[in-house]
Amino acid sequence: MSDVNTMRVISQDALGGPEVLKWVEVERPAPRPNEVLVRVRAAGVNPTDWKHRANGGFLGAPPFVLGWDVSGVVEEIGIGVATFKPGDEVFGMLPYPFGHGSHAEYVIAPARALVHKPAGIDHTQAGALPLVSLTAWQALVETADLREGQRILVHAAAGGVGHVAVQIAKARGAQVIGTASAGKHDFLREIGVDEAIDYRSTDFTEAVRDVDVVLDTIGGDNALGSLRVLRPGGIVVSILPVGSTDFYEEAGRLGVRAVRMLVDADRAGMRAITDLIESGSLRATIAGAFPLADAAKAHELGETGRTTGKLVLLAD
Incomplete structure (x- = not known):
């Protein structure tokens, strides 16, 4: 020191x-x-x-x-x-x-x-x-209004934002689909993922249908493809804030919503995160x-x- x-x-x-x-x-x-x-x-x-x-x-x-x-x-x-x-x-x-x-x-x-x-x-x-939890909270709760019984697809579900998003989604009573390499599927199940998809061997756009919310942590073609697995009126929230306008144009064509966001410091959000930690729902x-x-x-x-x-x- x-x-x-x-x-x-x-x-x-x-x-x-x-x-x-x-x-x-x-x-x-x-x-x-x-x-x-x-x-x-x-x-x-x-x-x-x-x-x-x-x-x-x-x-x-x-x-x-x-x-x-x-x-x-x-x-x-x-x-x-x-x-x-x-x-x-x-x-x-x-x-x-x-x-x-x-x-x-x-x-x-x-x-x-x-x-x-x-x-x-x-x-x-x-x-x-803090950063990953606020990102996931602001994306899923404040932006997508994820609710009990809804279905959510979390990309890179074993990553920093992804593994926290899974836990927040489960705490809100959602059914969670997560993508990760096959070697991480046991971990995904441990944190609450209901259906794990190996992105290396499976095209998620063919394996997933009619989800309410997608959390896109990858951007590019992954964000565009995510629009196609939504139910009508569903939403893709991408935490990659910059990209092609194709993302919004394709969402309009399909009748779904597309949002890009940046995390922001927020005491109310941190208090919500603290509640999840103290209840044992988030680690x-x-x-x-x-x-x-x-x-x-x-x-x-x-x-x-x-x-x-x-x-x-x-x-x-």
Whole structure:
């Protein structure tokens, strides 16, 4: 741990592969009004991290510090913060995309992006969950209005967003179809998938019909194909926010709905996620946990595309 005025972060001066990530010592920030300084204990690593590392994405040119998930301990509060005090254990997602910076020993967060960490889970679990859980919650509940008895198809159901979406869908009483390679089907059944499809050997557009909701985590032709498995009036929610207008045009032709979305920080959503955690309905599967200094190794593993669940960095 650095001295009281500095902190170490994982930063980069250039776009590129995992090797551009490096330890850097910087000045420790102070919270402004309605902000909280959090001592990071764990921070999830998501596909958006390695995509931004490689191409800049929404963030443009480096230097920058990645990371949107955070679980940790309140170190200091800014003027006007009434819901937290130093020493509180908190977790949440920094505002996406411009609130990044949790791959560090400390991070500034808007107070309203955080909630108290459930006592029943550790920081590794809590650091894994916010971004993927809010993504799934906002897609399935707020956008698609998934209800009991409906049928949902979750693509890449063993992935970070996918395995959380399965659990949220089951908690809402839906019937879940999930795609994954055959070797992950036992895992899918363990988390509640009712019907598993091996995307390598089966064309889901031929195997699935009349679903109410599709969660598209892949984009491109996968999003277009997903429109064809919906019942009339059904909806595909894609978490890939940019793509061809064919997606919307085909939806109109078929009489179904097509939506692209980006996750957004949200205290109400985090409270809903907390309720699911505390009821035992939601838990992250940890694909790997790495010391913060080994962020590059986490990126390397994530970019294989073969992980099950979530990767986490630990900043003890």
